[in-house]
Amino acid sequence: MRRKRKKIIIFSIIALVVLACVIVFLRHPKGRALLKSRSHFIEHAADSRILYEPGAEEFADKIADFLSGAIKQVEKGHYLPFKKPFKVYVCITQKSHNAFIGNPTSYPIRGAAFLGNVYIAPSAFSFKELDTHRESLMHELSHLHLTQRLGIFKTLRIPHWYKEGLANIIAGSGGEGVTEDMAIQAIKEGRHFYLQDRGGHFKSLSKIIVEAGLTGPMFHMQNKMFVSYIKNINPEAFKQLVIALQKGDKFSRAFLNHFKMNPEQIWKRFISEL
Numbered sequence: 001m002r003r004k005r006k007k008i009i010i011f012s013i014i015a016l017v018v019l020a021c022v023i024v025f026l027r028h029p030k031g032r033a034l035l036k037s038r039s040h041f042i043e044h045a046a047d048s049r050i051l052y053e054p055g056a057e058e059f060a061d062k063i064a065d066f067l068s069g070a071i072k073q074v075e076k077g078h079y080l081p082f083k084k085p086f087k088v089y090v091c092i093t094q095k096s097h098n099a100f101i102g103n104p105t106s107y108p109i110r111g112a113a114f115l116g117n118v119y120i121a122p123s124a125f126s127f128k129e130l131d132t133h134r135e136s137l138m139h140e141l142s143h144l145h146l147t148q149r150l151g152i153f154k155t156l157r158i159p160h161w162y163k164e165g166l167a168n169i170i171a172g173s174g175g176e177g178v179t180e181d182m183a184i185q186a187i188k189e190g191r192h193f194y195l196q197d198r199g200g201h202f203k204s205l206s207k208i209i210v211e212a213g214l215t216g217p218m219f220h221m222q223n224k225m226f227v228s229y230i231k232n233i234n235p236e237a238f239k240q241l242v243i244a245l246q247k248g249d250k251f252s253r254a255f256l257n258h259f260k261m262n263p264e265q266i267w268k269r270f271i272s273e274l
Contacts, residue, residue, distance in 0.1 A: 165227025
């Protein structure tokens with residue numbers, strides 16, 4: 001009888017903990033985004049993979065014109081095809097976009113890969129007076145491709161500077177409003193991204209950028225330059241690194257295995273050649 005009572009108590013405690021976790025998650029922006037209805041999105045007439053909010057048809061038309069080309073470009077850059085089908089949701093306002101990806105920031109994020117799909121904001125079509133919808137789409141498709149191969153948690157273990165740099169060189173994105181000369185000067189002054197050898201499960205990209213004292217465009221320009229540099233050192237080793245990571249290899253081990261140097265050693269070489 002005493003043993004039975006003990007089991008009931010333990011079960012009750014576990015149930016309460018699980019319930020508390022569920023409540024906390026559902027109150028978080030990501031949790032609310034998970035439950036947010038998408039039934040009002042309209043399927044694009046020319047491409048069923050694209051859905052758009054009422055009023056965003058013009059944006060969706062531009063995405064439809066380029067989606068197939070974007071997929072080919074990303075698959076070429078990752079050296080592997082996408083594993084699963086996906087949807088591209090085109091939002092009518094920045095507020096709507098941020099709500100669907102669970103991001104409370106007011107910064108005009110142009111797109112996101114979230115829950116196995118891609119979301120595109122109106123800011124992708126007008127960012128710093130530039131139409132960047134093609135670059136934004138390919139950038140987010142790169143993130144989605146990696147997540148399809150590895151799952152969310154293994155993807156999070158890869159350093160942000162590498163993931164963003166890879167997406168930027170594939171998409172031709174990053175650094176809008178920032179020149180390479182500006183990025184070089186910032187690096188020489190010690191204002192640059194942190195060269196981590198692994199990602200952080202609970203630290204957002206925006207927080208990492210702020211902690212480094214950078215703007216978003218400066219962060220992206222710097223990692224784009226550095227990852228391009230790594231690729232140019234040994235294109236075949238870079239290809240094998242990208243493939244190895246998509247098979248689940250640990251970043252630091254795979255990097256050292258294919259380049260015979262760690263990122264910090266290459267970073268020092270990169271700085272010396274600026």
